[in-house]
Amino acid sequence: MGFAVPAAAYDRFMGRYSSRLAPLFADFAGVRDGQNVLDVGCGPGALTEELARRVGAERVAAIDPSESFVAAIRGRLPGVDVREGPAEALPFDDDAFGAALAQLVVHFMSDPVGGLREMARVTQAGGVVAACVWDHAGGGSPLAAFWDAVHDLDPDAAGEAELAGGREGHLSELFSQAGLGDIEEVALTVRVQHATFDEWWEPFMLGVGPAGAYVAALDAVETERLRERCRAVMPAAPFEVTAVAWAARGTA
Numbered sequence: 001m002g003f004a005v006p007a008a009a010y011d012r013f014m015g016r017y018s019s020r021l022a023p024l025f026a027d028f029a030g031v032r033d034g035q036n037v038l039d040v041g042c043g044p045g046a047l048t049e050e051l052a053r054r055v056g057a058e059r060v061a062a063i064d065p066s067e068s069f070v071a072a073i074r075g076r077l078p079g080v081d082v083r084e085g086p087a088e089a090l091p092f093d094d095d096a097f098g099a100a101l102a103q104l105v106v107h108f109m110s111d112p113v114g115g116l117r118e119m120a121r122v123t124q125a126g127g128v129v130a131a132c133v134w135d136h137a138g139g140g141s142p143l144a145a146f147w148d149a150v151h152d153l154d155p156d157a158a159g160e161a162e163l164a165g166g167r168e169g170h171l172s173e174l175f176s177q178a179g180l181g182d183i184e185e186v187a188l189t190v191r192v193q194h195a196t197f198d199e200w201w202e203p204f205m206l207g208v209g210p211a212g213a214y215v216a217a218l219d220a221v222e223t224e225r226l227r228e229r230c231r232a233v234m235p236a237a238p239f240e241v242t243a244v245a246w247a248a249r250g251t252a
Contacts, residue, residue, distance in 0.1 A: 166246070174248075
């Protein structure tokens with residue numbers, strides 16, 4: 001899937017968007033001072049850092065299956081309880097948290113409903129479970145232009161449009177299947193400025209996620225062809241990328 005990469009590579013690829021999404025998502029989840037909060041699929045810690053700012057590092061736990069991401073958070077946020085493991089088997093007690101959040105990870109869970117059930121299990125009764133996923137199916141993802149260029153050249157490429165939670169209403173469906181109550185779904189929008197085309201393109205060469213894995217499988221000629229197709233579909237620099245994420249919350 002393309003996540004066995006250094007934390008710095010992920011930050012350069014997705015951190016420019018996820019760091020802006022994190023405060024909007026935490027607001028939507030209603031994270032407040034005094035709560036114990038869990039960040040599921042924390043990556044290098046864009047949301048973890050936001051949660052620590054809000055409730056204090058000692059009240060935040062985080063988990064991710066990537067050893068490099070876990071090590072990065074332990075270095076950056078030493079007060080956070082960071083563990084290595086999957087969302088589908090959380091190593092925390094029942095009712096341990098007031099809120100459990102998953103930013104940009106449900107679509108990569110091997111069992112999204114199972115992962116959400118685990119988040120509900122470790123959340124106190126009446127507490128909030130929340131998740132968000134880029135609008136991959138509706139073209140609102142920050143990667144939409146990249147995948148448009150890919151499909152111009154390779155119509156059969158898989159892309160990310162079919163991943164769980166990436167279309168309007170699907171997160172709510174998954175929440176319902178996981179047994180959560182009082183479900184609400186909204187769209188969250190972030191905007192990122194890019195000074196040059198190369199500044200936008202270069203992180204796709206780092207092998208991160210499905211997009212990075214796709215580029216990594218190309219030869220030099222194919223990579224240059226895709227690069228130039230991306231240049232053709234992107235606005236003249238400097239330009240702004242507007243990205244939309246679907247976010248859902250429910251009660252445990």
